[in-house]
Amino acid sequence: xxxxxxxxxxxxxxxxxxxxxxxxxxxxxxxxxxxxxxxxxxxxxxxxxxxxxxxxxxxxxxxxxxxxxxxxxxxxxxxxxxxxxxxxxxxxxxxxxxxxxxxxxxxxxxxxxxxxxxxxxxxxxxxxxxxxxxxxxxxxxxxxxxxxxxxxxxxxxxxxxxxxxxxxxxxxxxxxxxxxxxxxxxxxxxxxxxxxxxxxxxxxxxxxxxxxxxxxxxxxxxxxxxxxxxxxxxxxxxxxxxxxxxxxxxxxxxxxxxxxxxxxxxxxxxxxxxxxxxxxxxxxxxxxxxxxxxxxxxxxxxxxxxxxxxxxxxxxxxxxxxxxxxxxxxxxxxxxxxxxxxxxxxxxxxxxxxxxxxxxxxxxxxxxxxxxxxxxxxxxxxxxxxxxxxxxxxxxxxxxxxxxxxxxxxxxxxxxxxxxxxxxxxxxxxxxxxxxxxxxxxxxxxxxxxxxxxxxxxxxxxxxxxxxxxxxxxxxxxxxxxxxxxxxxxxxxxxxxxxxxxxxxxxxxxxxxxxxx
Ligand code: DTR
Ligand code: ZN
Ligand code: ZN
Numbered sequence: 001x002x003x004x005x006x007x008x009x010x011x012x013x014x015x016x017x018x019x020x021x022x023x024x025x026x027x028x029x030x031x032x033x034x035x036x037x038x039x040x041x042x043x044x045x046x047x048x049x050x051x052x053x054x055x056x057x058x059x060x061x062x063x064x065x066x067x068x069x070x071x072x073x074x075x076x077x078x079x080x081x082x083x084x085x086x087x088x089x090x091x092x093x094x095x096x097x098x099x100x101x102x103x104x105x106x107x108x109x110x111x112x113x114x115x116x117x118x119x120x121x122x123x124x125x126x127x128x129x130x131x132x133x134x135x136x137x138x139x140x141x142x143x144x145x146x147x148x149x150x151x152x153x154x155x156x157x158x159x160x161x162x163x164x165x166x167x168x169x170x171x172x173x174x175x176x177x178x179x180x181x182x183x184x185x186x187x188x189x190x191x192x193x194x195x196x197x198x199x200x201x202x203x204x205x206x207x208x209x210x211x212x213x214x215x216x217x218x219x220x221x222x223x224x225x226x227x228x229x230x231x232x233x234x235x236x237x238x239x240x241x242x243x244x245x246x247x248x249x250x251x252x253x254x255x256x257x258x259x260x261x262x263x264x265x266x267x268x269x270x271x272x273x274x275x276x277x278x279x280x281x282x283x284x285x286x287x288x289x290x291x292x293x294x295x296x297x298x299x300x301x302x303x304x305x306x307x308x309x310x311x312x313x314x315x316x317x318x319x320x321x322x323x324x325x326x327x328x329x330x331x332x333x334x335x336x337x338x339x340x341x342x343x344x345x346x347x348x349x350x351x352x353x354x355x356x357x358x359x360x361x362x363x364x365x366x367x368x369x370x371x372x373x374x375x376x377x378x379x380x381x382x383x384x385x386x387x388x389x390x391x392x393x394x395x396x397x398x399x400x401x402x403x404x405x406x407x408x409x410x411x412x413x414x415x416x417x418x419x420x421x422x423x424x425x426x427x428x429x430x431x432x433x434x435x436x437x438x439x440x441x442x443x444x445x446x447x448x449x450x451x452x453x454x455x456x457x458x459x460x461x462x463x464x465x466x467x468x469x470x471x472x473x474x475x476x477x478x479x480x481x482x483x484x485x486x487x488x489x490x491x492x493x494x495x496x497x498x499x500x501x502x503x504x505x506x507x508x509x510x511x512x513x514x515x516x517x
Contacts, residue, residue, distance in 0.1 A: 048320035049162055051154055051312040053305045059150035060142055062087055064300045067140030072296070074141055076134040076177035076184070077109020084133050085114050088153055088174055092116045095160035104176045104187040111176035113184045118159055120166030124199050127322050128171045129155065129315060130185065130251055131206045132178030139296040142303055144269070148206030149174055151312040155319060168201075168323040175251050178207075185251035189258045190478060197258060198362065201332070204229070204318055205252035205264030209311035210303040211290040213283040214267040216310070217243035219252055220421075224333055226263040228321045232314035239280050245271040245289075248424065257423050259337035259362025265314055267307040269293045334364030336391035338416040338423035342474035344460075345399060345447045346430045349407075352400035353447050355427050356472065357384055357414055361391040367419040371395050373427075375412040379405040380429065382412055391418060399429060407433040447472045456487070463487040 063084060067073055070080030085101065092099045097116040104111055111134065131148030135141025156172045176184030189197070202225040216233060218226050221242045233240045243266050247253075252262040268289025278285035292298040337360045345353040359369055369391050376382040379402040384395050397414060412427045432444065445457035445464065448471070455466040457475065464475040464484040475484040 048313070048316035048324075049158055051151075051158055051309075051316050053309040053312070055157075056147075056150045056154045056308060056312055057300070057303065057305075059087075059091075059153055060146050060300050060303060063146040063150065064140050064142060067135070073137050073139060074133070074135040074146075075137045076107060076111040076180065080140075081111055081134050081176070084149070085112060085174070088114055088133065088149065091153060092156060092172075095157050097156065097160065102188065102191075104184050106187050106190070107177035107183045108180045109177070111184065113176050113188055114174040115171065115188075116156060116173075117169065117171045118156070118166065121168040121170070121323055123169050126169040126171050126200045127319065128173060128200055128203045128255075129206070129319070130173035130175055130203065132176075132184065132251055133174040134177055134179055134184075135298075136179050136294045138294055139292070139298045142298050142300050143210050143212075143267075143290055144208045144293060144298060145178070145206075147208060147210040147303060147308060147311075151206055151209055151308065151315060154312060155315045158316060159319060164320070164324045166323055167325065169199075170319055170323045171200075178251055182251055182254050185254035189254050192258075197260065200255070200260050202322070203252060203255040203260055203262045203264075204315070205250055205255075205262065206266075206311065206315065207246065207250040207264070208266050208269055208290060208293075210305070210308035211267035211269070212302060212304045213273055213287050213289050213291065214304055214307035215273060215277055215281060215289050216240045216307070217246065217266045217268060219243045219246065219264040219266070220256075220262060223261060223263060223421075225261040228318040229263060229265055229314045231321075232317040233310065236310065238310060241277075245269060256421070257337065257425065259335045259360065259423075261333050261335060261363070265311045267304070267311070332363055334367050334418075334420045335362045336360060336367060336369060336416070336418055336421070336423065337362050338369075338414065338425050340397065340414055340425045340427050341479075342447050342472055343426065343477065344428040344430065344474065346432055346444050347399065347401045347446075348432050349401055349405050350403040352398065353429075355397040355399070355447065357395045357397050357425070359389060359391045359393055359416060359423075364420075366391045369393075370417045371414065372417070373397055373412055373414050375410065376429075377405065377410050380410065380431075382429075384414060397427065401429075401431055405431050407431050445475055447474070451483075457484075 066083045067080050070083060074080035074084050089099050099116045101112040101114055104113055129152050131152045132145045133149045152172055178184060216238055218229055218240045220226050221230060230240055245268060246266050252264050255262040270288050270293040272286050272288055273283055275285040292302040339358050341356045345355060347353045368388060370388045371384040373382045373384050382399045384397050386395055389395055408431055410429045412429055414425045416423045442456050442458045442463060445459040450471045451466045452469055453466055457464050459475040465487045467485050468483045470483040473480040473483040
């Protein structure tokens with residue numbers, strides 16, 4: 001009894017100390033934010049345990065050593081990335097997780113996603129949490145995204161350690177190749193069956209959660225899924241805002257575009273803190289949230305403990321409130337997905353092409369979706385017809401290119417604005433010089449032409465043999481395997497050097513077009 005009472009006293013003292021530590025010290029090694037803080041306990045479910053910053057930072061030190069021992073970074077496909085995967089994997093296995101390495105075959109270099117599931121709770125109702133584990137080449141990537149990776153790892157370890165009674169399934173993911181265009185998470189989504197996809201009730205993303213000049217951003221902040229994350233910040237009295245800077249720039253976009261509810265936490269990248277934000281959050285107005293974004297100085301010295309501690313405890317709150325004990329289910333929202341086929345169209349000046357636009361109701365009830373296309377350069381007309389559908393319906397994107405348009409690659413974005421959410425899908429329009437560009441006398445594949453077995457086309461630098469009848473089946477995309485076989489195009493060696501260095505760290509996909517032989 002004595003012993004118990006003294007423990008309670010310690011907890012109470014810690015709770016009292018909360019506002020002081022959080023408000024004044026950016027270098028505190030623990031940020032105390034427990035439920036002992038008072039009556040504002042969670043509405044349902046068992047209380048989440050406290051996640052300490054010290055534990056999270058131990059993983060960050062390991063990522064830093066891994067980068068140091070592997071040429072200074074952990075970019076996808078590098079030895080530093082593989083060593084990071086091994087580190088996380090070994091920690092999870094030791095804690096009792098079933099862990100899978102999923103080699104990503106559509107990533108820029110050989111790299112794998114790491115997926116771990118805690119065995120308990122309803123497998124038909126999965127809450128996923130994820131963070132990208134790759135860095136850019138410029139540095140070790142401590143904040144981007146060692147921070148999210150280490151945080152998700154520590155929450156996974158805490159779940160194993162506490163081993164509570166589970167109502168729902170929790171799955172954790174560390175993504176490959178986010179920095180080159182969300183490739184690891186997109187690959188994961190592309191391999192899910194419909195049943196697997198619908199079992200994922202929500203995805204929470206953690207990318208850059210320890211920025212030194214931190215903001216407190218939540219993705220899709222007013223959606224039901226974001227509520228448990230937001231409730232944590234509300235409870236500790238920290239104002240949160242929508243993550244505007246990060247829209248479509250991290251792995252939650254892969255889930256959102258597949259019609260899966262998504263949210264997450266971020267402390268900001270290269271955008272600047274406004275005066276109003278500095279007023280409410282502290283820090284420096286008119287300075288970047290992360291002064292070392294995509295730079296060599298993104299080391300463990302670029303980690304701020306306060307936002308890190310808050311983000312990992314918000315993460316634990318979400319896991320415990322949705323998946324543990326007597327918890328509330330992840331909310332269902334009406335949701336839809338948007339996709340285009342093919343993803344790219346090659347059109348000669350004066351020509352035209354059509355692309356199929358489809359929507360699918362992925363949860364809840366069907367909703368009206370307005371469809372529009374943007375990004376067409378002067379001389380290109382692009383329109384979607386019909387311009388609105390009920391989710392589940394299809395439309396056609398028609399593109400016509402006037403004779404004056406210069407050859408080049410123009411990204412088009414199809415946007416579907418629904419009642420509950422907005423989805424985007426990209427189409428790459430390549431305007432060729434004169435007749436469809438080919439290679440070595442073989443003409444380029446076009447979406448509008450009908451092909452028969454035995455036809456040969458060139459597409460994105462490779463030679464393809466048609467093995468069946470098709471129109472609009474793009475060579476090389478997963479759905480076209482039965483139609484086109486890769487006939488080993490020319491081997492092209494691209495030397496990366498000064499000319500490509502300018503693109504390093506743009507966090508967007510880029511295409512290297514190689515012409516001639
Ligand atoms: N983490 C970045 C993507 C990004 C850019 N701005 C934000 C804001 C908040 C979260 C993420 C981002 C990257 O991976 O490069
Ligand atoms: Zn990132
Ligand atoms: Zn990045």
